[in-house]
Amino acid sequence: MPESELGARGPLPIRLEVNGEERGGDVEARTTLADFLRDQLGLTGTHLGCEHGVCGACTVLLDSLPTRSCLVLAASADGCRVETVEGLARDGQLSRLQRAMWDSHSFQCGFCTPGFLIQATALLAENPTPTEAEVRHALSGNLCRCTGYESIVRGVLAACAGPERSGAESK
């Protein structure tokens, strides 16, 4: 092994902020952020579907931006701020988006849910009143094997609707 690689496979010490708390650990170079969150921090809300970037189930907020946690090395997230689906509820209260998606039956098996919740949370933070087309566009990188897209889009729209709009759109 060349000298440049000595000790560089791990364990590598990392520190990061996860859902507002300082966390840390030793990781192998090849450990992804998703595996670190799930296996070392026990935050199994972040789901792994494809493990190569195409399904979106593992989406987390990394320094406030939606990011595939299966495509980021844990070592690369050293010093960063991470928010996972576990951080969306505050004091046991579901977020407005979680509530609206619950009410709209946006979940079937629930496997894709954490990714959709995080991606939609990021959308609403930037654009609190998206059109339906904007919601569909923003969520186009997330796959739902149960194909419940209609109810997911409806849930996101319900979260940003004032009383008027939700009244008009309810079935």
Added chain:
Amino acid sequence: MKLPPFAYRAPESLEEGLELLAAGEGEARILAGGQSLIPMLALRLARPSLLIELRRVPGLAGVHEDGSGLRIGALTTELVAERDPRVRAASPLLFEALEFVGHPAIRSRGTVGGSLCHADPAAELPAAALVLGAELTARSLARGTRTIPARDFFLGPYTTALEFDEVVTEVRVPAPPSSQGSCYLEVSRRPGDFAMVGVAAAVVRGGDRVLDLRLALSGVGDRPRLLTRDELELEGQDSPEVLFGQAGRSVAARIRPPEDLHASAAYRRHLSRVLTERALRTAFERAALQGGAASA
């Protein structure tokens, strides 16, 4: 799949990164956004022994503008570039192409330099870089700094003119002539997917005439190629409409598009013709808005 074992270093200076890369003798790779490299590791399409991440190296990310155009640091994320008002103003074609790159959760990490170095034949940015006449700055310990025009950079699928020990530090995008309009158009299965066919087009307009045109396509061959009026063997005197129709037919006749689950070669050829015509027409119309109509 889980990633295979490799070593990881995140040097604090470019010199240190270049040393590691050179010492790796082709077994080391630069890790930029990882949005192509990590999937390749997961799928065992690449097996580097060392990843060198450059995020701690100062000065490699960021957009700068001066009178001669844009300078985009190689590590600038696609999202940051897309949202920078200077990119939108100084290079509308690049802005338009960026919007077609992957999904927001990909663009938040994927980098402009990474996309060019990865050289996916269906990627948007290489085609845009060709039409814009972009230049890449590459650095290595052995050869110092050299400038590679986009035209000489893309050699084949996932293959560029970079040597194994070189790092791209910057992409320079010259300011387009004021009478130039541009347009990037694409058809893909979903927003954010790689192009089935993408067309980057620029037209220089003088009054009601086309003074010059440049094209490059994504998704229709082993690499994007710059197509000019000469290469397309277009007649000089015709009306723009006739010219754009000719260009579309000429492109369709010249390409050898791949065939896959999503589109037959014939469908890609059809798209190439239609999108070429449409992109050129739109670029021509936009050139008028930018003052090209006046400067006959």
